[in-house]
Amino acid sequence: MTVDTLRDYLRTLDGEDDLVRLDDPISWNLEASAVTMLANERDGAVPLFEDVDGARLVGDPYRGTQRRPWDRIALGIDLPRDVPREEFYEETISRLQRPHEPVTVSPADAPCKEVRYTGADVDLLEFPWPYIHAGDGGRYSNLHTLVVPDRDSEWIDWSYHRAMIHDDETASVLLLAGEQAPNLYYYEYEREDEPMPVAIAVGVEPAVQYTSVMWIPTGRSEAAFAGGLKGAPIELVACETNDLLVPATAELVIEGEVLPNVRRDEGPFGDYFGYMHGPRRSMPTLRVTGITHREDPIIPFCVEGTGVGYTENSTSSMEVGCVGPDATLGLQAGGFEIEQCVPWQSTPRSVYVISTANTDPGYLHELANFIFTTWGMLHVDFFVFVDADIDPFDQREVLEALVLHADPDSDFHQFGVETMPKVPLNIYQTPSEKGNVQTGTSKAKTAKAYIDATRGDDALDDDPDDDLHEWARSVLVDAGADPDTIPFADSTGGGRSR
């Protein structure tokens, strides 16, 4: 069955006995987030909070399990939850290569139009935006799709930028220069002193959410890629107060404009690095012009900061399950001979591992150079290159390669000390790099690095006897070993004789 809506997806989880419903009244003020953090830390089922001031929240619905970060991602695009990782990657890439153009539906056929508010009736605070961490600068919408049009073309960008709610009609949006949507704002609209029309689609169908976090090339239709992931066209509907088209099955749509030269505080926030990041910074201001939503909407959120170490959350799982295949496709499409590009699972966004058969002199430098000049690299500080026979999903294997093969003398390559763009969220920034603690937007640069953990001239491992090792695995399974305990490996089953 095609998953058309967030509700379909949650029903699918429910059918897998993987959704827990909390019927008790739950407060949006840290309480829903605290329960979700417990669920995340314990690899528990996804919590759906049925009564949050009369509305509904769902905590980290796309979080995967610790050993299989992609498993719930797979459910959202009609893949079996136990899909082997290789197959998941291949299928995701294959679908991205077969985009489906979206279709436009009338408001009458768009669930997100069941309730509509415009003008003076708009009230952002009617909804239970969660206060996620004590110390956050405010309440957030942080698992949504930001829809932004290019000022000078037909291109529409979908992206994933959090918004801090300020009052009934304004929010500040985290727009970090260097990424697509922020670039449109800072270098097109604001330069012309024009407001940037936007929509924030909350509770979108999974394929749309996944596409929003991917590095879709500039100028390409993200809706079409989402359709490819889904295997069917995405239905779009026109906004009430601007010309944008938004996913019709969204739970809730915030329409508005990001005002030129108007800033509001944003943050601090417990960020994806696993730390509370400050100081407050000034970010562009969204003025809300309309809100439409389904009856009894479900608002998803992510407890950022939990998706590090041994814990998953929606962001970290989508990084592995969505950005990984997308980046692999992008690098292969760029002509590079890579096997896979996989985020370091416990540190989403900061580190990627790339397996490649081509370790010729200069090649890795070219590859790193290509990556570090793309817009998607803003958050990424390190790439680790490993041989093609290393599984980049297996962090033990990667760590082993890094320790045994990456020579401090020759295999650590910094790209320009203090010459490369830096995401101002990084916690490692020095006080001078953080800038004024009151305003806090970093103007600093940093270094990026790649690490050559390929064997090179190091001693080669013996060629494995695949038959022998496959037989050995079957012996273990027959002896009672649980295939699912094997990290990042797919269940192999047993019973093969030798």
Add this chain to the structure above:
Amino acid sequence: MTTFRGHLRSLEDDGDLLTVSERVHWDGEATAVATEALEGDCGALRFASTAGGVDLASGVYAGRAQITSRHHRPWRRIERSLGCENEEYGRLLETLSRRETRDLDDTPFEEPAATVDSGADLYSLGLPTVEPDGRQLLTLGLIAVERDGVTSWAPVRGTIRRRSRLRLSIPRPFVEWCSDERSASVSLGVGAAPHIAALQGWTLDRTTTAVPELATAIDDVAIAAVDGRTVPANAEVRIDGSMTSVDDEVAGPVEIWERGCETTGVTVEVDAIAMRDSPVVPFVPLGAPLTDDLHLTALVEAAALYRRINGYWGVSPVSWIRLPVEGWLGLCLVSSEILYSGFEWQLANALFSFSSFFDKVLILDDYNEPTDLARALDDMWVKAHPSNDWTFSDADAPAASAPLYRRDGETGSRLYINATWDPRWDEEYIAPRVTFDSTYPEGIRERALDHWDRLESGGESND
């Protein structure tokens, strides 16, 4: 007192021992299965049906890769063998770093549990082979030699050369202490304490002959006398003979402790083989990740470093030190208070000076937990400034012994990564961690736990 046999029973009772009932040949097959078990984070293995005269076991002192789960404590099976399970890692380090000894006069001698089997020869044991050599391999072995009324034990690795000849790799200081041809006993199938003591005695910066005394202080190891030598009483197999130094290296894949000390080769001409009933011999699939020798050596080296570092500056700033087995001891993690600016440089370089295994050190703030390897590595990526905190030395340092590059004697660089907060920073620049305890007030935590407890029947554990 935990014997090897008792340790196996304990692992089995805990569901941490898989019994392989399918017939597995010692020639290549046992090593393949053991390798897969280690890579697959399985339990320890016992092979119940092999072609040899002894049953085999593997992974008995190894542990699951911690990088996959916060609930994996790689040192857990060693703790179990020492009878001190569930100790804090730091407490274990402190215990081992003290290197206490116990007077053997206070230790009752027993009869050896193994009795001489006149029909046995070395080949009949059926010890596992590892390519490319293809010889039966002796791993996790312990040699006992007596000199001038003092017996010491040392770790050995080697191969069977003839029905009655062993070629063994032994720490050179031990062979020098023996000083001449000596009668010797090689014990297989002993608990963790004798292994740890032997490593402490002969592979570290400070050698000592008092290895049985160290072992009996770590755990109440039973000892016996054989031809005037003190030996572990409960060894599964004991090989008696005469040892001669041949002063060259023993070929083949090595155990990790051999990378950390100077070794030399000896020959043992075997006079007798003693075995317990239904003997079980543990072995190491050399070349595989996460092996027993890695775990034992990692713990011993970490304890030694912990002792030296915390006694170095007049204060004890270091909370814990780990050489993660996932990194083959080529990486050292140290969690420490940063006493003053520049201390991190001193700390890293002291560690480099005290150990030959690694050329990469990751320095962590002292709130890091030794049981949280994934988060420690996260700090390496997100907390160490890529421009300022990855510090490479000039290329004048000797190559570390664990990594596989620069095996030709060339010098090169070392790297330390400082993932600690700069002590010069004001508090407002220090980002607090996002954790359940730090993120939510007590009342919220209590309510969340209450909600979750009522829901958890529908959840699964993160193990």
